[in-house]
Amino acid sequence: MLYPSVGDEVKMRRTDTVIKIESRVAEGGQGVVFRGVDSGGHDLAVKWYRKNKYLERQYNQIEYLTSYSRPHPSFAWPIDIVNHPTIVGFGYTMEWVEARFVSLVEVLKKKVQPNFRTLILIGIELNEAFSALHSRGLCYRDINFGNLLVDPYRGDVSIVDNDNIGSESSRQGIKGTLRFMAPELIVGSSAPSIVTDLYSLAVFLFYLFMHGHPLEGQKVNASYTWDKGQEQSETVKVTHFFGRDPLFVYDPSDASNRPEYDSPVLRWWDIYPEFFKGVFVKAFTTGLKEPSLMKRVTETQWRSALYQLNDQLFSCSCGAAVFKDFDIPNKRCWNCSGTSLSVPIMEVPSGTCVLSPGFKLTRHHLFKDFDYKDSIGSVEPHPNITGELVFRNTSNISWIIEPVGEGVKEVKPGQRMQVRPMKIHFDKIATTILNT
Amino acid sequence: MNDLNSLMPGGGISRRSLHFFILADCSGSMKVDGRIQSLNYAIASIAPTLINWEKEQEQAQIFVRAIAFADQAWWHIESPQPIELLNWVPLTHVEKGLTSMGAAIRMVADAISPEKFEPRSLRPVILLITDGKPTDVEEFEIGLRELFSLPAGKAAIRLAVAIGQGANVSYLNRFINDPDIPVLIAENVDQIAVKLTAATLAISKMSSIGSDRKQVTEQIILPAVNSFIQADDDTIV
Incomplete structure (x- = not known):
């Protein structure tokens, strides 16, 4: 037998924990993945390696990884090596990935898309996970x-x-996987590293927000032909367009590889504010040709860009989710083509935010300390007046507000106030709400 | 953070078509041991694998066409069907039917000629399944020449599944035309679905741009070809 069968028991090497194989869930290039349960009834995934000439190397690799704790909760990290009483070879266990997790491609292809807040959360979570991995000096290699x-x-x-x-x-x-591989890996001038991971991460994020590949535009498409004498092998094309001479679809100084007329990227790209597009431009211009931690976009940069993007999200009067673009005052809505009505904005030490349902004021907005988790206030729709908003104090100190044309008031922890032009004092920090 | 219930732009990503041609033997001998039923079953059972694979990757949208052959070759599915809509009408054997494999190859060659084949599509996949050898040897020679004279034919991922001992592997090897890729042999009907699954997995891996066919073969096709030999590895010699 090459693989354990359903009903078999495998044993964790270090703890002798027995795992019963319940079902076969997937077969891939390296082996087969099973669902197993331990004696406590917990689901675990068991990956069993296919016999191959790299088996010893794979064994050492898993042994090495199981000696580390997992860097971030998002990683389904190897727990232990498992053996079978009669089958030669080995497998390893890892946490069972719940069915709610699916491939991003599957999501992107669906007609109904997750809302921008969710897309941004996915981006933030990914960046936090890779930041945790990279800060240990480890690289993932196959995003x-x-x-x-x-x-x-x-x-x-x-x-x-x-x-x-x-x-x-x-x-x-x-x-790595070719379409995610950094150019220097494709041409073979470099080995996988944190720097090449950063490139792959940028490709993934480009798909997440723009629905396409950052290098696949008209120039690449023109090379796809099955005419006699014109064709090049896929390898030649790939080495050229993804490795030796890559060109970003929105390269500011070379428009020859813009997205094809029917590409979804055209539509998505236009929706985002200039500052956010600028991060992708950096990732795929200097970051494309000069592989270094300085020239590529790091997780910290992505994270602050994503938080800022979240701060600029609001709803157009037509109901479409749109971003306030402080660089283009009269930007048109992607859905109704109208220019946005006035929206309340809040000027805080970290920058300018749009107040819209779901907006959360965090410590970072006030103290620029990169603490995005602690919520100080949150915006909700007004319970009684359609179109109006309220701002709830979710901190443990009172806010002192000075609404325009009204007297000084206090908003106690847990209380809500209607959003209108005013100054808000968070202890010593003063902020302003304006209507634009 | 999910409280803004606003309208989002619709989904979708641009993909390239992957044309998948199934060339299926319907000669008289396919009646033996219920081979043809087993083949129909195998095709139905690989469809979910292909649908899943399509769902999970960003490059390819799979379209299926099928050519059946016996005394002659004919389109079983002529217009490309998106895999998720594939409705496989079971094939039946032709009583005392011959094996016009050459004619089938010529038909596929015609379909992937530059005039007819979609320019932006990925390299096509041609899967040949037979339990015999071509009875139209001259056509077979012409068919191979035509196929390999075409850019898409040369670039195509060509795999073959031989059913039973009667299949002549040397013809199939000439069709595959790559010493690294062996013919998948289904010794008996039970193995048809197994071999077709291995072929499907290999196809999905090989279709990824930049994949190493030799490596895929080592990982997927060779273990499938050698599964009997490998099963005895525990024996102490």
């Missing part, structure tokens, strides 16, 4: 749609297939 799964409702992320993770210095394992 692609099969490995980074998302919950399109909650915005959670699950990163699977962690068996290729290693330190930058260990020059082993795979190079």
